[in-house]
Amino acid sequence: MIQHDPGALYPDHLAVLCRRAETALARGGFDHLVVPSGTLHYHLFDDRDYPYAVNPQFKAWLPLTRVPHSWLVFTPGKRPTVIFHQPFDYWHVVPDAPSGWWVEHFDIQVIRKPEEALALLPRDRSRCAVLGEPQSTLGEWAPNNPAPVVDYLEYHRACKTPYEIALMRQAQVLGVRGHRAAEAAFRNGADEFSIHMAYCAAVGQDANELPYGNIVALNEHAAVLHYTELGRTAPQPLRSFLIDAGASALGYASDITRTYAAHGHDEFAAMIGAVDAAQQQMCAAVRAGFDYKQLHVDAHLSLMGVLKDFGVLKVSPQTALETGVSAAFFPHGIGHLIGLQVHDVAGFAAGDAGGRIERPDGHPYLRLTRVLEPGMVVTIEPGLYFIDMLLDEVKRAGHGASIDWERVDFFRPYGGIRIEDEVLCTDGEADNLTRPEFALANG
Incomplete structure (x- = not known):
């Protein structure tokens, strides 16, 4: 039986991080790993702070996301240390005393004041790899982010431990709960802002706690890839709804997208169904040893097949790909790594010693170029959009005859379609983390 209790899985996760850190420090010639949790950022000419975002290198070790001015110190052969900032403060809520399944390790x-950490950090700063943002500097302790250490840790972070996967499954459960509430609000005729609020209420997280800003797009707004305006008036007539929204679970993110057609818009609903079927085939193609770049190219061909079937495309999918026409309808990448960050790190890394695997020519927005390995969790998010500026470029490039423009005019008011799941690469078949949660929600 698959173990989903993060507390039970945490000791092995910590052991993996210790082994990785030991190797990374040896490569960089350091004795200690020092990771600040980060500090608050303030508005210019103001005393208001921006929402705090914890250092990902810190929350990789600890299920703590709201403890600024804290530190993690690891020295090979010793128990790691947490310098936990718990201030005396009556202006803000003070973090609870450390508790839970992680503290025994x-x-x-x-500490009560940030500067008290100075006496607890290693004596020789020159022997430390300090991973963090420049603003985390405390006295002489400035992050140096040595490349040999960062490259090694980030490269291997792409392969998730069972503990991490358990938390990512929890984030899926929360995200699907929100998606179901959002769909219901759409079906009831709600505007974008109200749909967003229904999502947050169902997840139990506000906009600052979610892993990224919700994309809630009605009708033509779905043609703006990162639409986040949240209109307060529902358009009439209501034709379509695209939502790209995730949730957080102890620092780990989910990233899920669905598209729906309003009642009576059957042909667009059929196109959504075709993209959904194609997307599930793409998810099933996630295999150890498979080049993610090829998965992206294959997605172009599959999606152009959908457009061909619906009469939008006059040329073959291969021709559309070769001439750049496909990029007008599918202008982003097929997906990315996900975990501690929505767009997780090292997507282009050639190895744990650095180097870069470039994107294929003509595909500037692909975020992952590595060969898939067991433990990687990737998003698979094909999309078809009707974006005027990109379609105008097709005409200017001399490929206008490749497209049936009357069909484009028919679909343009719907904006676009995007379907996104998270998929775990295993030693065998792909493990879709998202679909089972929707199936349970439907049940």
Whole structure:
């Protein structure tokens, strides 16, 4: 039986991080790994702070996402240390004292003021790899982010531990709950802002807690890939709804997209169904040893087949790909790594010592170029859009005859379609983390 309890899985996760850190430090010639949790950022000429975002290198070790001015220290052969900032403060809520299944694995030092960390950090700063943002500097302790250490840790972070996968499954459960509430709000005629609020209420997270800003797009707004305006008036007539929204679980993200047609818009609903079927085939193609770049190219051919079937495309899918026509309808990448960050790191890494695998020519927005390995979790998010500026470029490039423009005019008011799941690469068949949760929600 698959173990989904993160507390039970955490000791092995921590052991993996310790082994990785030990190797990374040896490569960089350092004795200690020091990771600040990060600090608050403030508005210019103001005393208001932006929402706090924890250092991903910190939350990889600890299920703590709201403890600024704290530190993680790892020295090979010793228990890792957490310097836990718990200030005396009556202006803000103070973090609870350290508790839970992680505390027994650390030496914990509680500090009341940020500068108290200075006496608890390793004595020789020159022997430390300090991973963080420049603003995390404390006294002489400035992050140096040495490339040999960062490259190694980020490259291997692409392969998730069972603990991480368990938390990502939890994020799926929350995200699907929100998606179901959002669809219901759409079916009831709600505007974009109200749909967004229904999503947040169902997930139990506000906009600052979600892993990214919700994309809630009605009708033509779905043609704006990162539409986040949240209109307060529902368009009339209501034709379509695209939602790209995730949730957070102890620092791990989900990233899910669905598209729906309003009642009576049957042909667009049929196109959604065709993209959905193609997307599931793409998800099933996630295999260890498969080049993600090829999956992206294959997605172009599959999606152009959909447009051909619906009379939008006059040429073959292969011709559309070779002439750049396909990029006008599918202008983004097939997906990305996901985990501690929505667009997780090292998507282009050639190896754990650095280097870069470039994107294929003509595909500037692909976010992952690596060969898939067991433990990687990737998003698969094909899309078809009717974007005027890109379609105008097709005409200017001399390929207007490749498209039936009357069919484009028919579909343009719907904006576009995007379907996105998260898929775990295993030693065998792909493990779709998203679809089972929707199936349970339907049940």
